[in-house]
Amino acid sequence: MDSAKLAISTDKLVIAIEGPCCAGKTTLTGSLIRAAENGMAHVRDYSDFVGGGKYLPDPMPSTEAAEQAALEFFVKIEHARTRDAASHPSQIVIVDRSLHTLIAHCAGIEPLVNYRCAGLALTLLRNANLSFWPHLILYLDIPLDIMTLRNRGKFPTGSLFMDAVYNGGFKNYFKDVRASGVPALEWLDGTLSPNDVQTAARTAIQAFVERSRFGSSVGESPK
Numbered sequence: 001m002d003s004a005k006l007a008i009s010t011d012k013l014v015i016a017i018e019g020p021c022c023a024g025k026t027t028l029t030g031s032l033i034r035a036a037e038n039g040m041a042h043v044r045d046y047s048d049f050v051g052g053g054k055y056l057p058d059p060m061p062s063t064e065a066a067e068q069a070a071l072e073f074f075v076k077i078e079h080a081r082t083r084d085a086a087s088h089p090s091q092i093v094i095v096d097r098s099l100h101t102l103i104a105h106c107a108g109i110e111p112l113v114n115y116r117c118a119g120l121a122l123t124l125l126r127n128a129n130l131s132f133w134p135h136l137i138l139y140l141d142i143p144l145d146i147m148t149l150r151n152r153g154k155f156p157t158g159s160l161f162m163d164a165v166y167n168g169g170f171k172n173y174f175k176d177v178r179a180s181g182v183p184a185l186e187w188l189d190g191t192l193s194p195n196d197v198q199t200a201a202r203t204a205i206q207a208f209v210e211r212s213r214f215g216s217s218v219g220e221s222p223k
Contacts, residue, residue: 012091013209014136016100016138017097017201018098018174019141020142021161028201029096032094035202042085043085049077050077060112061113063115067120071125075124078132098137099130107170108167111169112160112166134183135183135184136204136208137177137184138188139188141171141187144162146191184212188200
């Protein structure tokens, strides 16, 4: 999967929080926003933005055409959920699940369906004129047993999002992104306490800012 060909077309520093379900992404996102002294634009998770997963397409469409329609629906959500961030005065944007989630999701379901999903997602999203591809991804990694413990009924028994094959494909996509080096990706231990995860995230962001073109333009990184 050639994520290096996914263009970043915003001058803001875009930081994506990624990981499987129940990894603590929204918790980390909120803590980073609260800790940012100079403010930070926030792009909400797709599900949160539309009011819940019941308003999203079937997570495992039975046909390629249905998957394409689902991706086109997510493109519409992407335009809507990033609108406020585009006009926000902060030069830092934190994204709770980025466009890479959509490709990783397709990589996760690809072993479970009879069509090529990840390539379809990559091509469609690359051609969709979307601005908020992240410069830095913070990936919260947790094993399946911890995911199951944290689920607490959010996802029912047999849910795709708790499936080992699906989560293996989802995780492997981000491993490939990390190996490619574009965008930068930091692997964080999501089993740590929220405070320790926040500390690791802040350290990763600070290091990225210091070594990148954003060092003199974004002001304070999250403290």
